[in-house]
Amino acid sequence: MGEVLGKFFIPVDEIPYDVPGFIQVLFLGACYGYILFNASNLISEGSELLLLVPSLAGLVGSVVLPVLGAVPDGAIVLFSGLGPDAQEQLSVGVGALAGSTIMLLTIPWFLSIVGGRVNVLESGELTYKKPKDADPDWKKLDPPNNWSLTQTGVKCNKSIAVNGKIMLLTAITYLVIQIPAFAVIHDTIEQKRSFERWFAFSGMLIAIVCFVLYLVYQFWQAKGEHNQVLEDEIIELRRKALKDGMLTLRGAMFELFRMLEPHDYSPRFSETHGLRGSPSVQQGTVSSTDSVGADGKTRPLLQAFPPKMRHQMKEVLRPFFNELDLDKTGSLDHDEIRIMFRNLNEAPTEREIHDFIKKADMDNSGVIEFEEFVNAMIHYVKKSPEQFSMAVDGMRTSVGSEAAGIGAVEEQDEEEGEDEEEESIPDDLAHLSPEQQQLRIKIRAAYMMLVGTALVLLFSDPMVDVFSSVGERTGVPAFYISFVLAPLASNASELIASYNYSLKKTRKTITIAFAALEGAACMNNTFCLAIFLALVFFRSLVWSFSAETLAILLVELCMGFIAMKRVHLLKDGLFVLALYPLSIMFVWVMENAFGFD
Numbered sequence: 149m150g151e152v153l154g155k156f157f158i159p160v161d162e163i164p165y166d167v168p169g170f171i172q173v174l175f176l177g178a179c180y181g182y183i184l185f186n187a188s189n190l191i192s193e194g195s196e197l198l199l200l201v202p203s204l205a206g207l208v209g210s211v212v213l214p215v216l217g218a219v220p221d222g223a224i225v226l227f228s229g230l231g232p233d234a235q236e237q238l239s240v241g242v243g244a245l246a247g248s249t250i251m252l253l254t255i256p257w258f259l260s261i262v263g264g265r266v267n268v269l270e271s272g273e274l275t276y277k278k279p280k281d282a283d284p285d286w287k288k289l290d291p292p293n294n295w296s297l298t299q300t301g302v303k304c305n306k307s308i309a310v311n312g313k314i315m316l317l318t319a320i321t322y323l324v325i326q327i328p329a330f331a332v333i334h335d336t337i338e339q340k341r342s343f344e345r346w347f348a349f350s351g352m353l354i355a356i357v358c359f360v361l362y363l364v365y366q367f368w369q370a371k372g373e374h375n376q377v378l379e380d381e382i383i384e385l386r387r388k389a390l391k392d393g394m395l396t397l398r399g400a401m402f403e404l405f406r407m408l409e410p411h412d413y414s415p416r417f418s419e420t421h422g423l424r425g426s427p428s429v430q431q432g433t434v435s436s437t438d439s440v441g442a443d444g445k446t447r448p449l450l451q452a453f454p455p456k457m458r459h460q461m462k463e464v465l466r467p468f469f470n471e472l473d474l475d476k477t478g479s480l481d482h483d484e485i486r487i488m489f490r491n492l493n494e495a496p497t498e499r500e501i502h503d504f505i506k507k508a509d510m511d512n513s514g515v516i517e518f519e520e521f522v523n524a525m526i527h528y529v530k531k532s533p534e535q536f537s538m539a540v541d542g543m544r545t546s547v548g549s550e551a552a553g554i555g556a557v558e559e560q561d562e563e564e565g566e567d568e569e570e571e572s573i574p575d576d577l578a579h580l581s582p583e584q585q586q587l588r589i590k591i592r593a594a595y596m597m598l599v600g601t602a603l604v605l606l607f608s609d610p611m612v613d614v615f616s617s618v619g620e621r622t623g624v625p626a627f628y629i630s631f632v633l634a635p636l637a638s639n640a641s642e643l644i645a646s647y648n649y650s651l652k653k654t655r656k657t658i659t660i661a662f663a664a665l666e667g668a669a670c671m672n673n674t675f676c677l678a679i680f681l682a683l684v685f686f687r688s689l690v691w692s693f694s695a696e697t698l699a700i701l702l703v704e705l706c707m708g709f710i711a712m713k714r715v716h717l718l719k720d721g722l723f724v725l726a727l728y729p730l731s732i733m734f735v736w737v738m739e740n741a742f743g744f745d
Contacts, residue, residue: 157610160617170621177614177633180607184637187603188220192641194596199382200389200589202404209378210366218671219601220638221248222679223608224630229683230609235690236626240615241680242693243630244638246700246731249672251635252665253707254728256643260661261721264650265289265300268717274303276655288653301717302650305659307377311666312711314365318358318673319704322697324351325681329691333744340690348691352681359674377663380656383463384649390468390492397492399585401461401529408457453526461529462522468492469518479515488521496528504528611637627696631732642668666711669704695738699731 158176163169195216198208221244228234228241266288267275275288294300328347332340370378389395468491472484480488482505489496496504508516508524516524580588615633619626646661684691706727710720738744 160610160613163617165621173614173617173621177611177618180611180614181633181637183603183607184220184611185640187600187607188638189641190596190600191216191219191604192600192645194593194600196385197589197593197596199385200395200400201586201593202407204590205378205382206370207367209381210370211363214363214366214667214671215675216597216601217642217668218675220604220608221245221634221672222676223604224612224634224638225676225679226683227609228612229680229687229689231612234683234687237612237616238683238689239625239627239693240612240630240634241683242696243615243627244634245672245676245680246627246696246735247631247633247635248639248676249669249700250631250703250728250731252639252642252668253703254724254731256646256665257662257707258721258725259643259647260650260658260665261302261716261718261724262650263647264302264653264658264661265294265718266302266653267294268299268301268715272715274301274715276303276653295718297719297722298717301715301720302658303655303715304662305376305655306714308659308662308666309712309714311663311670312708314362315666315669315673315704315711316708318362318670319701321351321355321358321673321677322701324354325684325691326694326697329694333694337690340692341688344691345685345688348681348684352678352685355674355678355681359671359678362670362674377659381660383460384652384657384660386464387467390464393493395585395589396494396580396582397464397525398494398529399580399582401464402582403586404460405457405526405530408454408460453523457526458522461526462518465492465522465525466518469521477515479517480521481515482509485516485521500528627735628732639668662711669707673704695735695744698738699735702734703727703731 160173160176163172195208195213198212199205201208224244225241228237228239228244231237267290269275275290278286289300325344325347328344329340332343335343386395386400389400390397468488469480472480472488472491485505485508486501489501504524505516507527508520510520611634615630616626618624619629622629642664646664649657649661649664651657683689707724710716710724713720
């Protein structure tokens with residue numbers, strides 16, 4: 149592989165060993181690192197796009213996303229052991245493995261606490277929810293620059309503790325090769341190679357089994373609807389896709405609703421009893437959405453829908469609704485509803501907007517509350533424009549007492565609509581059906597993942613050569629070079645993503661951030677370690693990385709205990725951050741003071 153790639157890349161061993169040559173090597177490393185950074189972003193963003201495809205989301209979130217996230221580190225480990233001087237260059241691979249694992253568990257964990265921190269009250273509760281009697285300028289973090297080590301922090305869900313235990317279980321695989329390595333630590337190279345080879349093979353098999361079991365567990369959680377973290381992540385991605393103009397609301401939700409509603413939930417309307425005649429309501433599988441008006445009459449606001457369908461729509465729409473609800477009354481007027489459609493990349497006709505408002509605002513109050521808005525929007529997404537209008541007309545017929553007031557409301561809305569800004573959505577969405585939007589997402593995701601993976605495979609080998617060359621020219625062991633620099637190229641996307649999630653300052657988003665970091669560590673303990681041990685076995689290499697292995701295990705042990713905590717104060721974050729430089733110092737001391745490896 150190296151000989152083939154050598155025809156396309158500058159051989160670093162032919163660059164002069166002087167200052168200009170060293171600068172040229174650094175420049176090459178910067179170029180390769182930039183390409184690998186963007187390649188890992190392509191893989192990450194492409195696989196995340198597939199989470200927007202409901203039929204694939206479970207498989208992608210539980211299997212594809214973790215595997216592709218580990219590809220950059222796995223590629224560096226693989227290519228470090230394929231060259232003619234594999235034993236020497238393998239230190240680059242272990243540096244990438246150790247650096248990636250330790251960096252992801254420390255620096256982004258600390259940054260997530262910094263970005264997501266809120267005030268901690270004397271009662272121990274965190275200020276995630278605004279009190280009813282709070283001032284209008286109330287903030288979750290007050291003052292905004294509050295850096296109290298004990299009075300600011302984050303709170304995560306209990307799933308982080310479960311993930312921490314799984315991480316510790318997968319870390320045991322290191323001991324399969326490390327314990328035998330301790331037994332022959334003073335033997336010759338040949339004795340070590342002969343003794344360790346079959347332990348490496350056993351460790352490889354165990355790592356592969358752990359890798360498969362981990363993916364099966366993740367898939368079982370997703371398929372069995374146990375993985376709340378994955379569901380929250382998908383909801384966040386849908387919100388982002390809507391804000392970025394990547395999808396319309398129908399494009400984001402139509403296929404999901406079709407999956408959630410395999411049967412026809414057609415309620416039987418009654419003017420006074422709403423959904424009483426619906427079999428689904430009688431069985432308790434859906435919730436009634438009747439409303440009692442000022443005159444005391446019960447009105448059927450909308451069709452009944454499965455609870456999960458309503459939950460999904462509420463979670464997606466809530467930030468858009470709150471953004472327009474400037475007076476915090478929990479309702480929007482008709483003009484704000486028009487703006488809402490534009491914010492959701494929908495361009496309904498004036499007739500559809502009138503039908504929507506009539507469906508939601510059954511009491512003609514002039515405002516639409518959040519629950520009313522969600523229910524009417526579900527109906528809007530599920531129905532074609534013609535079906536939607538027919539449904540509204542049918543409801544108005546069954547609630548004939550409202551007919552007189554509707555005409556006045558419609559005329560008023562039409563007059564107000566004359567001065568409205570023309571609806572504007574991205575050109576590439578204007579004429580696409582929900583199915584076509586989903587197809588476009590699949591094609592774009594496949595393209596991004598293919599290109600990203602190809603770039604990683606193409607540039608990982610020359611990047612390994614650069615790390616080795618920098619080590620030779622500076623006298624610094626290649627392990628330390630790779631430990632610090634490799635994660636910047638292969639894992640920066642995870643660092644940025646976790647920090648961005650934390651900035652939303654909610655328990656859900658901080659849980660998503662922590663869970664992604666723990667998942668990356670589990671993949672390194674299984675997928676990447678399996679590649680490493682395969683190289684040791686098939687190429688008859690020596691496992692001479694005791695100090696590095698102990699550093700990984702100690703950091704993961706510390707983080708396993710940290711993960712058991714629900715509340716992470718800022719002082720906990722500082723402790724986590726300190727583990728990164730301490731781990732490097734630990735390796736140096738073990739190698740230089742105690743003669744390891």
